[in-house]
Amino acid sequence: MSKLEGMVALVTGAARLRGIGRAIAVRLAEDGADVIVTGLDRDPSRLPPHEQEQGWKGVESVAEEIRAMGRKAIGVHCDVTKPDQIAECVARGESELGPITGLVNNAGIASEAAAASILDMSDDLWHHTIDVNLNGVYNMVKAVGQSMRANGKGGAIVNISSLAGRMGFANYGGYCASKFGVVGLTQQLALELAQHNIRVNAICPGSIDSDMLDGTIGRKAEIAGMGLEEFKAQYNLGIIPMKRRGTPAEQAAAAAFLLGPDAGYITGQTLNVDGGYRMD
Ligand code: NAI
Numbered sequence: 001m002s003k004l005e006g007m008v009a010l011v012t013g014a015a016r017l018r019g020i021g022r023a024i025a026v027r028l029a030e031d032g033a034d035v036i037v038t039g040l041d042r043d044p045s046r047l048p049p050h051e052q053e054q055g056w057k058g059v060e061s062v063a064e065e066i067r068a069m070g071r072k073a074i075g076v077h078c079d080v081t082k083p084d085q086i087a088e089c090v091a092r093g094e095s096e097l098g099p100i101t102g103l104v105n106n107a108g109i110a111s112e113a114a115a116a117s118i119l120d121m122s123d124d125l126w127h128h129t130i131d132v133n134l135n136g137v138y139n140m141v142k143a144v145g146q147s148m149r150a151n152g153k154g155g156a157i158v159n160i161s162s163l164a165g166r167m168g169f170a171n172y173g174g175y176c177a178s179k180f181g182v183v184g185l186t187q188q189l190a191l192e193l194a195q196h197n198i199r200v201n202a203i204c205p206g207s208i209d210s211d212m213l214d215g216t217i218g219r220k221a222e223i224a225g226m227g228l229e230e231f232k233a234q235y236n237l238g239i240i241p242m243k244r245r246g247t248p249a250e251q252a253a254a255a256a257f258l259l260g261p262d263a264g265y266i267t268g269q270t271l272n273v274d275g276g277y278r279m280d
Contacts, residue, residue, distance in 0.1 A: 007034070008093070023251065029069050074093065077089075100155070104259070105137045116171060160203055182202060204270055204272045242276055
């Protein structure tokens with residue numbers, strides 16, 4: 001039997017072709033889960049060229065990919081900062097696929113695009129970053145956690161934090177504070193939810209090839225007057241012991257492990273998946 005057989009999992013922020021969220025949704029399905037694939041409703045004309053070329057339809061494309069693997073999946077537009085959308089999403093997901101027993105809080109934004117010190121960044125950017133990256137996890141956990149508690153089946157939650165939730169990075173605006181917050185929330189939730197047989201863990205990805213990374217590195221490349229690929233080929237690789245960036249699939253493997261039965265006695269932990277960059 002596949003390790004996640006019988007699990008209904010909800011993944012947030014899974015609408016992008018090259019994203020960690022999509023990789024997680026697909027990996028959970030490979031391991032046997034049915035998946036509620038959620039993400040923002042994005043304007044098709046503003047999708048990046050590699051998504052437009054493929055006729056990418058966001059969460060619906062990911063759900064189709066999973067159904068083609070023989071698992072159940074639905075794509076639902078859901079903004080993690082909007083409790084009313086979350087309530088609708090959870091209700092629809094559970095009525096179509098059954099009670100949710102796995103949740104991956106992956107949605108996030110990187111504020112470094114501003115490349116400004118806290119002293120100079122806009123208040124709006126600070127608040128928006130905290131709202132998506134930290135309040136979004138709170139909103140999701142509250143809605144899905146209440147449902148898990150009510151259905152009495154237990155479950156597992158994985159929160160995607162960041163290396164920036166382990167150490168400070170200059171000019172990342174509210175990103176570090178929000179991701180440290182996710183680690184703290186993970187530990188608190190693990191204590192509160194253990195009595196309901198719900199485990200809660202976090203993952204700290206290092207430097208992972210995705211559109212988000214290209215966005216943040218692209219800004220640095222611009223400042224350095226270099227092209228993205230040229231800059232990316234040298235930027236920060238020297239300080240990663242494994243001397244390469246990670247893949248979304250490697251994050252997905254860690255999430256599948258933490259959600260599944262092999263991690264049955266693991267809760268409140270934060271796992272760095274970062275090529276050895278950080279060892280505590
Ligand atoms: P990504 O930009 O492809 O994925 C983030 C997703 O969150 C996108 O699909 C975006 O549309 C979605 N999102 C943004 N605001 C949202 C909202 N209000 N409601 C719902 N969805 C929303 O980037 P990536 O790299 O796949 O990031 C996934 C997670 O991994 C994020 O939490 C990020 O902070 C974290 N991470 C990524 C790292 C990297 O190097 N790529 C490093 C460390 C952490």
